[in-house]
Amino acid sequence: MSQSNVVFATNRSTTREQIFARAEEISTDLSKRAAALDREGRPPLGEIVKLKNAGLLNALHASQIGGAGLDWVDGLRLVRILARGESSIGQLLGYHFVNSQYVCWALDAARANALGAETVAKNLYWGAAVNPRDPGLVLTKRGNGYVLNGRKSFSTAAHVSDYINANAALGDKIVGFAVPTDRPGYIANDDWDNFGQRLSDSGSVEFRDFPVNAEDFVGAPAAPDVAPPVLSTFNTPFIQLVFVNFYLGTAEGALQAAIDYVRTTTRPWITSGVARAADDPYILERVGEFTAALKASAALADNAAAAVQAALAKGHAVTASERGEAAAEAYAAKVHATNVSLDITSRVFELTGARSTADAYRFDRFWRNVRTHTLHDPVFYKAKEVGEFVLNGKIPEVSLYS
Numbered sequence: 443m444s445q446s447n448v449v450f451a452t453n454r455s456t457t458r459e460q461i462f463a464r465a466e467e468i469s470t471d472l473s474k475r476a477a478a479l480d481r482e483g484r485p486p487l488g489e490i491v492k493l494k495n496a497g498l499l500n501a502l503h504a505s506q507i508g509g510a511g512l513d514w515v516d517g518l519r520l521v522r523i524l525a526r527g528e529s530s531i532g533q534l535l536g537y538h539f540v541n542s543q544y545v546c547w548a549l550d551a552a553r554a555n556a557l558g559a560e561t562v563a564k565n566l567y568w569g570a571a572v573n574p575r576d577p578g579l580v581l582t583k584r585g586n587g588y589v590l591n592g593r594k595s596f597s598t599a600a601h602v603s604d605y606i607n608a609n610a611a612l613g614d615k616i617v618g619f620a621v622p623t624d625r626p627g628y629i630a631n632d633d634w635d636n637f638g639q640r641l642s643d644s645g646s647v648e649f650r651d652f653p654v655n656a657e658d659f660v661g662a663p664a665a666p667d668v669a670p671p672v673l674s675t676f677n678t679p680f681i682q683l684v685f686v687n688f689y690l691g692t693a694e695g696a697l698q699a700a701i702d703y704v705r706t707t708t709r710p711w712i713t714s715g716v717a718r719a720a721d722d723p724y725i726l727e728r729v730g731e732f733t734a735a736l737k738a739s740a741a742l743a744d745n746a747a748a749a750v751q752a753a754l755a756k757g758h759a760v761t762a763s764e765r766g767e768a769a770a771e772a773y774a775a776k777v778h779a780t781n782v783s784l785d786i787t788s789r790v791f792e793l794t795g796a797r798s799t800a801d802a803y804r805f806d807r808f809w810r811n812v813r814t815h816t817l818h819d820p821v822f823y824k825a826k827e828v829g830e831f832v833l834n835g836k837i838p839e840v841s842l843y844s
Contacts, residue, residue, distance in 0.1 A: 456497045456510045464496040465523045472527030473695060477804040479528060483640035485601035489531050494565045498524075502539055507555075508562040514680065514751040515744055518687045522740070525691025526698065529811035530641035532691050534567075536684030537598055540677050541568035541607050545620050547754070548660045548674040557620070561605070569603030571647055572618075574842045579610035581617060581654060588612075590627070590652040597647040600630035607660070615663040619654055627652035638807070638814025672762050675840050679750045679769040682824075686743045686775045689783040689812050690736060696808035697732050700790035703803075708795050725793050732786050739775070739782045746775040766837020773824045773838065780821045783812045819843045 472479070472489070479486070493499055502517045503509025512520075517539050525532025542561055546554040561568070571579070571594045579592035590610055597606075609618040623630075627650045634645035661674070708719035716722055746768075753760055753768035787809035791798060798805055827844060830836040838844040 458510065458512060458516065461497060461501050461510050461512065461520070462516075462523070465498060465520050468492055468496060468498075468531075469523050469527030472524070472531060473699070476528045476695075476807065477802070480640055480804050480807045483634075485643040486531060486534070486641045487602055489528075489641070490534065490567055490602045493531075493535060494567070498535060499538055499542075499565060499567060500562045502543060503558055503562050507559045509558075514683075514754070515747045518683055518743070518747050521684055522687040522691035522694070522743075525688035526695035528641060529688055529692040529695070529808070529815075530639045530643075532688035533639060533642050533684070533815065534599055534602070536688060537570070537681070538568050540681045540684060541570045542566070542605075543680075544607060544674075544677045545660060547676055548618070548671075564604070566604040567599065567602055569597065569599035569606045569623075571597045571606055571608040572842065573597075577611070579608060579649060581610040581612040587656065588654040590649040590654050593646060593648045595646050596644050597630070598642050598644040600634075600645050600647050601643050612663050614665065616666050617663040618660040619658040620660055621652075621654060621658050625653055636814050638810035638812070669840070671758070672760050672765050673754075673758055675765060676750065676754050678840070678842060678844060679765075679772040682769075682772050682776050683743065683747055683750065685815065685818065686746070686772070686779040689779045689816065690739055690743060692808050692812050693732075693783040693786040694736055696787045696790050696805070697729070697736065699803075699805060699808070700793045700798075701729065703794045703798055703805075707797070708793070728789070728793055732790070735782050735786065739779050742775045742778055746771040762840075763837060765840075766831070769838050769844070770828055770831040773844075774828045777821055777825045777828060780812075780816045780824075784809070784816060787812050 479489075497510060498520060500509040501512045501520060502514070503511070505511035518536070521532045521536040521539070523532075524535050542558075545557055549557065560566070573594055573596055576595045578594055579590060581588045581590050590608070592610065603623050605620060605622050607618065607620050609616055629648040629650065630643075631646045631648065634640075634643065636644075661670070664670070704719050704725060708725075710716050710719045710722055714722045714724075719725060749771040750768040753764045756764065790805065790808070794805065823843075827838040831838065
């Protein structure tokens with residue numbers, strides 16, 4: 443993504459309150475434009491620039507290097523706030539958080555600090571090309587370096603990423619690396635046409651003799667069955683918590699849109715005995731029911747985020763068991779948020795009525811967004827992992843899905 447002619451806001455004195463205020467402001471603006479943005483379905487280049495200018499991309503980086511120094515609980519709340527306005531933008535902020543922080547856990551301290559400082563100074567957006575069910579990348583030795591070739595069917599933030607994490611086969615081993623996307627041979631295709639998360643820019647990417655250097659490697663090449671260091675595996679529970687929070691934010695946005703519509707447009711039912719739809723006892727009951735469910739799920743999400751963050755804070759001393767216990771908390775939140783968000787985004791029409799199904803409103807986008815992404819990995823496998831932990835004391839097996 444080109445950064446020319448863009449003036450980035452400094453984060454040196456950004457406070458937590460300012461970061462949250464900016465997120466709320468961006469979310470409000472997105473909600474006003476969300477129907478049009480969904481209809482267009484283009485890569486959100488301008489929206490990412492707004493996140494950069496607001497300092498949101500650097501929210502989790504240390505204040506010593508110009509970040510806002512927020513913790514993961516707050517970072518995931520920011521994801522939830524943005525998703526209320528537009529689900530894909532919440533997803534993209536969360537993906538960036540995980541992808542940019544992953545190298546901090548996987549690299550040695552000196553390299554992690556240097557890359558973090560560069561990320562803040564240049565306001566880089568981090569994406570990834572690591573889908574484990576699509577192992578299409580091959581790294582080949584060439585001269586003093588390597589070249590990468592292959593294709594990934596899905597790569598969220600394909601057009602807007604300045605840096606990406608990727609992994610590829612190198613002979614009989616697997617190697618992970620972090621590289622800028624402005625090198626020759628990186629091609630982002632315009633083939634994301636799914637009915638939901640239309641702004642997530644999740645089309646395919648190709649690498650054609652893309653240059654990779656040994657210093658780009660995140661860890662040494664390893665056999666596929668070699669267990670990675672525990673600390674480097676926290677990207678999975680955190681990415682699952684990103685899912686949790688943008689699902690909930692999307693459902694919160696759907697409920698708020700329905701409430702606004704009921705207050706201004708919905709007509710009372712002819713046998714309700716009330717003059718305003720907002721006084722209809724059945725509509726009031728639904729609003730109360732949905733609100734209670736969302737509050738419960740958000741509390742579960744925050745609790746899970748705190749648990750995973752506490753395990754992460756142990757650094758290299760963290761054990762596989764401690765990581766697994768925290769991950770189980772995240773996956774319980776994932777199960778609940780999936781069910782709640784799908785339920786509410788499909789049922790808000792019970793509040794708004796038949797006229798609200800007009801294409802001009804595109805209120806169906808809320809359901810389309812969560813329905814599309816909740817298929818990322820089957821939620822019943824997450825429920826099984828939670829059940830295995832509770833019933834048999836078995837921690838989830840480590841993978842890019844668990």
